[in-house]
Amino acid sequence: MTPEIDAHFDRIKAEHGHDVLARVEEMLEPRRRSEQRHPLQQAAKWVLPGIPQTPWHDPYAYPELLPLVRALEENHPRIKAEQEQAWEERRGSFSDYEHYLVRQRNWQALYLYRDGALVGESEPVAPTAYRVLKEHAVDTGVICPLLESHFSTLLPGAAIKPHCDLWNFSINLHLAIDIPEGARIRVAEETRQWEEGRTLLFDYSFEHEAWNDGDRTRTCxxxxxxxxDTTLPEREALTLLMTEIQKMMAG
Known part of the structure; x- marks a missing residue:
C-alpha cells in the first residue's frame, strides 16, 4: 500500500476500532488472490474474505436495500414510459456501453450515476428513475461510489460475453424494464430470465453473461x-483504496 492509503486506514481504525479493516487488509495479501475462491470467481481481481460465495441473491432479503427495490418496482410503469420516450426522442442521451473489458455498440447505456455522483443531465431525460435512485440509493449510501447506475439496452442479437467483474464487495441490482422473449442472463451455473417490473440481484464477481435473442431491445x-455483508468502515476504506489504485493505474 502507499503512505496515503496507510494514513487513511490508520484514521479509520482510530475512529472505529483496530480490527475493522481486517478483511480488507487480508484481501490485499498476495496469497489471497487465488485462495478460497469459487472456481467461477477466479477471474475477479479483488475478493473480500467472508463475503458469502452466493451468485444469486434474493433482492427482498436485505433491509438496507429493500426501500430501493420496492421503489423501483412500484415506479416501474413510469420508469418504463420515460425510458421508451427517451429512446425514441432523445437517442443522443444514450452511448455505447464502456465496460472495463470492452466497448459495445450494440449495448447502449443512459447513465444516471457515474464517477461518484448523479449525472444531472439525465434528470430531465429519466426523472422518475433519477429521483428513486437519488432518494433510495445515493442519499442512503447504498450505491457504490466506485461504480455506476444506468439504463442498459441490448439490441436484438447482442450478447455480453462471459466475464467476471473486478470485485465481490459490490453487488448488481437489475430492474427489468422491457424484456423480449429470448433475453436471458447466466450467473455462475444458473440461467434466468428477467421478469418485467421485478428486480434481480447477483454477485458479478462470478462469471456471468447475457444475451438478447429477441426481436426488440432488452432494457434493464x-x-x-x-x-x-460489507461494513461502513470497510466501505470507506475500499472507496479510498480503489480510488488510489485507479489513480496509480491512470498515471
Missing part, C-alpha cells in the same frame, strides 16, 4: 450497490 435499469 442497473445499479451497483454495496454488498450488504
Amino acid at each position: 435499469l442497473l445499479a451497483d450497490l454495496w454488498h450488504p
Whole structure:
C-alpha cells in the first residue's frame, strides 16, 4: 500500500476500532488472490474474505436495500414510459456501453450515476428513475461510489460475453424494464430470465453473461450497490483504496 492509503486506514481504525479493516487488509495479501475462491470467481481481481460465495441473491432479503427495490418496482410503469420516450426522442442521451473489458455498440447505456455522483443531465431525460435512485440509493449510501447506475439496452442479437467483474464487495441490482422473449442472463451455473417490473440481484464477481435473442431491445435499469455483508468502515476504506489504485493505474 502507499503512505496515503496507510494514513487513511490508520484514521479509520482510530475512529472505529483496530480490527475493522481486517478483511480488507487480508484481501490485499498476495496469497489471497487465488485462495478460497469459487472456481467461477477466479477471474475477479479483488475478493473480500467472508463475503458469502452466493451468485444469486434474493433482492427482498436485505433491509438496507429493500426501500430501493420496492421503489423501483412500484415506479416501474413510469420508469418504463420515460425510458421508451427517451429512446425514441432523445437517442443522443444514450452511448455505447464502456465496460472495463470492452466497448459495445450494440449495448447502449443512459447513465444516471457515474464517477461518484448523479449525472444531472439525465434528470430531465429519466426523472422518475433519477429521483428513486437519488432518494433510495445515493442519499442512503447504498450505491457504490466506485461504480455506476444506468439504463442498459441490448439490441436484438447482442450478447455480453462471459466475464467476471473486478470485485465481490459490490453487488448488481437489475430492474427489468422491457424484456423480449429470448433475453436471458447466466450467473455462475444458473440461467434466468428477467421478469418485467421485478428486480434481480447477483454477485458479478462470478462469471456471468447475457444475451438478447429477441426481436426488440432488452432494457434493464442497473445499479451497483454495496454488498450488504460489507461494513461502513470497510466501505470507506475500499472507496479510498480503489480510488488510489485507479489513480496509480491512470498515471
